Amino acid sequence: MRLRADTAIMLRIAVRNLFAGRAKTLIIGGIILIGAALVVVGSSLVDSVDRGMRASIQGSLGGHLQVYDERSKDPLALYGGMMGESVLEPIEDFAKVKSVLEQVPNVKQVVPMGIDQAMVATGNQLDVALEKLRQDVRERLGGDHSPELGRRYEAHKAHLRRMIGILREDLAQARVLADPNGPDIKEMIRNADALKRASEGAFWEDFDRAPLDGLEFLENRVAPLAMEAGFTFVRYVGTDLEAFFRAFDRTQVVEGERVPPGHRGILLGKWYAEEWLKLKPARLLDKIKTARDAQGRRIARDEELSRWVREASGQLREVSLQLDPIQAEEAATRLRRALGSEERELPKLLAALFQVNDDNFDRNYRIFYDELAPLLRLYMIRIGDTITIKAPAKSGYMNSVNVKVYGFVQFRGLEQSGLAGVMSLMDLMTFRDLYGYVTREKAAEIARIQQRSGARAVSRENAEAELFGEASGLVGQGTAAAIDDSKLLVPRTEAELQDQQDRSYSQEEIDSGVALNAALILQDPGKLRDTARDVEAATRAAGLHLKVVDWQEASGLVGRFVTLARLILWVAVLIIFLVALVIINNAMVMATLQRVKEIGTMRAIGAQRRFVLAMLLVETVAVGIVFGLVGAVVGVGGLWAIRAAGGIPATNDQLYFFFSGPALLPTLGSTSVAIALAIVIVVSVLSGLYPALLAMRVTPLEAMQAEE
């Protein structure tokens, strides 16, 4: 009863004091308000980024948990690290890992993976032109002598000849680079001779007489030169494609189709295809369109956009090179009509089309896609093509495989993100070939060959003595011979390769073999920690050397970003509240000292020290709570304003991934307000404590004596 009366009096005094010292209350309150609002906004933003990344990583590659060989030199980095791809010890028998892990409760699915980079040959324009000519020749030999075919045949011939001419000029200038004493120079001269022959009139006159011989020459001697002339890199994950699509339901095939179950094949990342494989001027037009439509930028005012316009209009050779004379004429007619131009020549029409400004951009963009694009090969690689992929195997030497492109693939919500969109999906069998890991069968085969040939291991140090020393003896007389690389690299016949493309692999074949890591999808992601422990125990019991990491750790550098952002936020909050503490404390001390007389009087009429202490603390804490709440509301209002304004836009690739979409729509973290209030209360108690202690020590006597 006493207590309640005391409390009531205390509260009344506190409230009265707060209103009496309005300036002080406002100052302390203001600081607390700023602090609380910052905590609410800051921690909600970081939480939202955290959620976005969780969605991005779990939905695109990470799953909930990842396992990989614990003897690996590098940690797993799903999105690549600073030093390129991480080097992992392979999991030799994935089937065993799968059977062990699938027994662990809460594990829904185990998806094998192998992530790496490889080179893709892209210089196949000449092949395309050659294929057209081959078709014409076939029809002519089949007895078709229509004038229309004749015209097509001549046009295709002229087109091919022009391409060969350009290739010849290009390769001729490469000679300045080459070491005049190196082995390359001889091959260069041989190639130059072949190109010279293919671009001369005599060759084409012979071609009409014996087209099959001519075609053979072009295919075997000229086309490979063009093929070598360009390559780009592809980052892929080799996986059990069926399992992958089941596990990561954000995966969508946007063009083409899925690889048929059990078949070999690759699905190229849509973003990768746009960025790396698309015809450059077209890509630049797309980028300008996005910048204008989505970001409201204008060519006239924007340095970057006007550079893109310059770049696009400077790269039209590629466009006109793709068109054979018939197509070129068609293109010119269409452009004349669409642009309303009198111009006869295609290059000038193209220049007019690509010389875009803010007024004609939308029209020209439409013209390009409606009129010109249907005549062009927009992507260097088309769906249905079989592409050659090369990668250095672990030994440093190249492995190469042919694989069919079934379609383009993207992750829903991450369409614009380079980190996710660069990934292509490849079947596991092709990955194993490319990775060049020596499987047990292969090892056995090599051992057999070694036995038969009598080879033995020779270490690097004593190689010279072993091979050329006294004991080695003459094995055989060597004669110089031209080595045909292509025969060495592709030991299989066409038929065998075709068989590989067509055959379907059973689940058992897919599972039993090498993988580099595996993603685990859980039934209940909430029990991630427990399941990680269970998985670890299960792998240990089964004698597998596996390391279990969660999605965040598996993502490598990317995952550290949120941790770092959170760290920076809390360090900043700590510093801000530390300074706030000092300032609030100061204000409170001054306010208290002004009230020495009043406090002395209260003490004189019977207030206990404890009452004084409590009264002053209640004052500060009340200010803290009230303004803390207002601050939190302001923070929530700030978040609402950000959402209302359409969120924080993801202005680059990385942000797109972190936000898991085109903009970060921050949501109020449930804990944010609680944390903010807790901090505010702690800070106000701490800052009120010292002045309250000062006040407590005031004796009635000194208060009465205090100077006016």
Add this chain to the structure above:
Amino acid sequence: MLATDLQIASRNLLRHTRRNLFLGGAIAGVTLLLVMLNGLAAGMERTMLESATTLMSGHVNVGGFFKITTGTAAPLVTDYQKVAAAVEKAVPELESWSVRGRGWGKLVSETSSMDMVLAGVDVENEPRIKQIIRARDGRVEDLARPDSILLFEDQAKRLDVKVGDAITISSPTARGVNNTVDVRVVAIARNMGLLSSFNAFIPGATLRKLYQLSPTTTGAIHLYLKDPRAAGPIAARLRDALAAQGWRVMDADPQPYWQKLMSTVPASDWTGQKIDVSTWRDEMQFMSWILSSVQGLTFILLAVLLAIVVIGILNTLAIAIRERTREIGTLRAIGMQRRKVLWLFTLESLLLGVVGAGGGALLGMGLAAAINAAAISVPGEVQLFLMQQQLTLFVEPRSVLLAAVGIAAVTTVASFFPALRAARLKPVTAMHHLG
């Protein structure tokens, strides 16, 4: 006169030791923070300059690309002697220059392999490199031997090699074929920040052998200037000078050469040789966002903190003026001018600001020196963001002074308005004021 004013101001400050100590402490704390954060940013920038200009760039670079076909590109300068001669004539500020081959390949040891940026150096004609790279094992000079390689500690550890061991370099050439060359480790150098984790040095001749290049080619000519800060304007001038002499020169584009090599250059449709002049800042552009974010965060944090401190000062002065209203009235009554009252209060705040900020600055410098002396090694992941392997703060006297003066100025300006209120008091009302 000023001495008297100072005396009065300091007396007033000292009369309220406690509150002014707190306030001064807060000002000192904020200054300390600013000094440290500036030191961190400057330290990062210096490590960046140092390691960048040793490992992958000069102050200004004259590099270039050679495109055999439109779709390919190689980072090459053909006939570099002629280019170098022209550069020497165009840049009188030049201190020295050296040539660097630019390459990229997979290093394969007996047990491991890793991808690496390869720098082809001519160690005999590049004294600078011997001064900056410190060998832990072996000798940097031995890079003069044919088919040798210098690795940094981390790389050697990862490849599991020692001095004298052999490594195979395998590298894709512009023709899509992989060439290989065997080299011997002649030196293992101490790490030099983040960049040293993916840069290795081999003789220029070995790099040419790897790519089977003519001896008249190189990757880039690195120019070292007497004053690195002049790099920007000199690069611009050089670009014009080379273009005027008939070289095809690329437009300025603030990107490192390997980014150009990967995307913009293969995407444009010229063939043959083009020269590209860049500064070390361009080459480090991919890292500069980290620096700007540190600076941005410093700014935001400081703005919030200063706002809080200013509120504190306003409060303290408001109370001080109320306490001393009668005193002010008396002073005014005996003939003190309004301006003088304003001056006295501002001076008080100025004094507090100077002492606080000065103390904070000194403390910050001391702390920074202590951190540098303690040689705290930065954990692996943070290295990426700080670009340092050991936490090094670089505290420039000039920036410290600027920080201290800036903060003292803010506190003084903040005091101006309450001081103005004090000055406006009428002597009569002020003297009648109670406590």
